[in-house]
Amino acid sequence: MATGRTHRPATRSRGIPEATVARLPLYLRALTALSERSVPTVSSEELAAAAGVNSAKLRKDFSYLGSYGTRGVGYDVEYLVYQISRELGLTQDWPVVIVGIGNLGAALANYGGFASRGFRVAALIDADPAMAGKQVAGIAVQHSDGLEKIISDNGVSIGVITTPPSVAQQVCDRLVAAGVTSILNFAPTVLSVPDGVDVRKVDLSIELQILAFHEQRKAGEEAALNEAALAAPAGRGDSTDQGPDGDVPAVMPA
Amino acid sequence: MATGRTHRPATRSRGIPEATVARLPLYLRALTALSERSVPTVSSEELAAAAGVNSAKLRKDFSYLGSYGTRGVGYDVEYLVYQISRELGLTQDWPVVIVGIGNLGAALANYGGFASRGFRVAALIDADPAMAGKQVAGIAVQHSDGLEKIISDNGVSIGVITTPPSVAQQVCDRLVAAGVTSILNFAPTVLSVPDGVDVRKVDLSIELQILAFHEQRKAGEEAALNEAALAAPAGRGDSTDQGPDGDVPAVMPA
């Protein structure tokens, strides 16, 4: 999970596990693709493969939503698309503001999958007066002075922060004060928010560091294996458990 | 967690839990900030607050790395920075390639925190011949024909995919074939990779959908509370557990 949230103490109304919620969008995407190819039904096995999870997990996940499948047959694609969309709250559409229209903000504004499913960019906001009025992704950038009015006029409850980290907290505070209760934060800072506000974060450098950790471990294991091979002729190092298809191309980074 | 990975069956050489690894970069960032302010030591309580976690978790996390603190005192900031950097593999630096230099690729290339800690953009690669030679973030974009050579000449083991989803899998396959063993995927697709290759994904629309789910739940709860208030005068709805600072501004999205 490239993300964390700010201590939301699991209100869990009617108990869909958080881990399941995080996978529903994945299932939805796979189902949408099937729907576009007019596939009428799909088994847990097939859908799981398409979503990149295992079928037991998928069935368990769906069991939290209800019994939407047919034993011996599978799931009706259209019906599931609808049920998951509804569960995720995508049957209504959510106006979203993006604050901080630099490279990244512009990239997000242009991102197609945005408008497609349930979300609508209600406004692009930037603190730089020179940006105000410029068109990005066909939308005029507005100055951040008007932030509060924009939020309330549009009934925005979801905000995306793509500002520099130095101003992220104050932008966050203004968003929250204006009524935003969900924030997607791309700035590399820990945001603090009052209880009842959800924050999710996306952080490139954290993701890279996690990858680096595993890379390093791979290199170490390889070395250990080589040593082991020298020490004990047919010994099995006890450390690797590569799956069925075995070998990794051996690349020693400089 | 904003991410998933492709069924890496937990080789876990000397057992640092994945959840802990995912938090180390957070601690490192907080520590770096303290270090810049020349703060010599920090308690688990303070550091935890700065990183946005609770102190028990932080202490448990650090206990997997070793006993780097001093009872009654706290942690030495510089020492911890070093230990965590080493554990994450950031004492070496990792050449990274970014494939797909659209809006998002360019945003990442320009991202500062990139070069700062352990990572170096070794190349920017794009399939569009018109992009080749253009400078982005001071680096010349190269055509994807040369991908394999770039990877091996630079000893790249980490690749970032910011292409359209339609070509993400084939780009991934080429990266892997050329020797890349860690991939950070921004394209909204499930990538399949051989065993031994790590994939992490960052997916805007998934994050938004998770937020929408919680937003919807909030709205529902509010409605339930209002009903409850009408039905049972002083009743406590049993569903909310707002923390100490109570109320969320009531925003009903259109």
Add this chain to the structure above:
DNA sequence: TTATGTGAAGTGTTTCACAGCC
């Protein structure tokens, strides 16, 4: 016969609470 739905077992993660050390 086939594939879902789900208790029960297994594994991973968080929190608690306090012994141990400075």
Add this chain to the structure above:
DNA sequence: GGCTGTGAAACACTTCACATAA
């Protein structure tokens, strides 16, 4: 006295394996 380090308890999530239903 204060704060770390850590067993043990609590909780969350995943996987297993099979009863159940079409």
